[in-house]
Structure formats: structure tokens, C-alpha cells
Amino acid sequence: MKTYIIRRIQQKDNPQIARVIRDVLIEFGVPKVGTAFADKSLDCMFETYNTGNKAYFVVEENGAIIGGAGVSPLDNFEGNVCELQKMYFSPQARGRGIGSEMMKICLNKARELGFEQCYLETMPYMDDARKLYYKNGFANLDKPMGDTGHYSCNVWMIKNL
Numbered sequence: 001m002k003t004y005i006i007r008r009i010q011q012k013d014n015p016q017i018a019r020v021i022r023d024v025l026i027e028f029g030v031p032k033v034g035t036a037f038a039d040k041s042l043d044c045m046f047e048t049y050n051t052g053n054k055a056y057f058v059v060e061e062n063g064a065i066i067g068g069a070g071v072s073p074l075d076n077f078e079g080n081v082c083e084l085q086k087m088y089f090s091p092q093a094r095g096r097g098i099g100s101e102m103m104k105i106c107l108n109k110a111r112e113l114g115f116e117q118c119y120l121e122t123m124p125y126m127d128d129a130r131k132l133y134y135k136n137g138f139a140n141l142d143k144p145m146g147d148t149g150h151y152s153c154n155v156w157m158i159k160n161l
Contacts, residue, residue, distance in 0.1 A: 003061055004066065004098065005059070006101060007057065007058060008056070009045055009049060009050075009056040013058050013065050014046055017068045018043050018045065020089075020090050021036060021042060021068075022042070024090065027091075028125070030123060036085075036086055048072075055070055056068060056086070057105055057109075059089070066092055066098075067087075067098060067099075067102070068088065069087035069088075069105075071083065071109055074119050074145060074148070075146050075148050075149070076148075077146030077147075080116040080117070083119045083121075084119070085120075087099070110161055115161055116161055117160055118138075119141075121155065123153055123154070124154065133159075137159045138157040138159045140155070140157055145158070
């Protein structure tokens with residue numbers, strides 16, 4: 001039985017999703033600079049994604065936020081490309097198919113917003129995440145696109161929508 005819901009972020013979710021993202025980054029030993037850990041938007045996710053061409057979704061279970069992901073235009077890039085952003089799940093959310101469901105929701109939203117491609121950046125040791133991206137049609141790139149400020153992320157991927 002499904003005990004969680006995936007929904008658009010609300011302002012009240014800001015502290016919980018910021019904590020989830022930071023906790024996951026610490027768990028995986030991700031550098032605190034040049035990654036999402038240092039993003040100014042981390043503490044104001046609702047405000048950041050509450051515009052016409054962006055969307056962020058959270059996973060709520062028993063009143064707690066256990067993960068999230070979103071799409072936004074790729075920063076500093078000319079073209080109709082969005083970026084899959086801040087897709088992180090707490091340990092209790094993993095291995096339950098939530099990542100696959102979230103991926104479908106985000107990619108459908110990207111298509112609905114009119115994007116032609118979806119880009120993402122990750123780390124080489126985030127094996128489960130990379131498997132999910134490959135499973136959903138993402139392919140590796142040789143170099144980054146745009147300039148996200150995440151210079152510590154050295155795996156770049158793209159998918160045609």
C-alpha cells in the first residue's frame with residue numbers, strides 16, 4: 001500500500017526539504033562547495049520554484065518530507081533545455097520506486113512547460129541515481145552545459161524530451 005504522496009512544494013516545506021537535501025549530501029560525502037549544498041535557494045525552495053517555468057515536487061509521508069525533485073531552465077544556457085534539480089531522497093524513501101515515479105512527474109512537467117531537453121549533473125559515486133537516470137533515457141555528456149555553479153559535479157547527462 002502506498003503511504004506517501006508526491007505534490008508541489010508549499011512554503012511550509014522549505015525547512016524540511018532543505019534538511020533532507022543537506023542530510024543526503026552529507027551522507028554521500030559530497031563537497032559542500034560547488035554543489036547544491038551551497039545553493040542560496042536551498043532554504044527558500046518554494047519561492048525559487050514558484051514561477052511559471054519552474055516546478056518542484058516533494059514526497060510527503062506521515063506529515064514528513066522524505067524527498068523531492070524539480071525542473072528549471074538551465075542556467076546560463078541559450079536553448080530550450082531544463083535541468084533536473086535537487087533530486088534527493090532520505091534513506092526511508094529509497095528502494096520503493098519513489099525515484100522512478102518522481103522522475104516521470106518531473107519529465108512530464110518539463111514537457112508540459114515546453115522544454116525540448118532535460119540536463120542534469122551528478123557525482124560518479126551516486127550509483128543508484130545514475131542507474132535511475134540511465135533507465136529513464138539519459139545519456140552521458142563529455143562536458144557540462146550552461147553554468148550551474150556546481151563545479152564539483154563531474155557527471156553530466158542529457159535526455160531528449
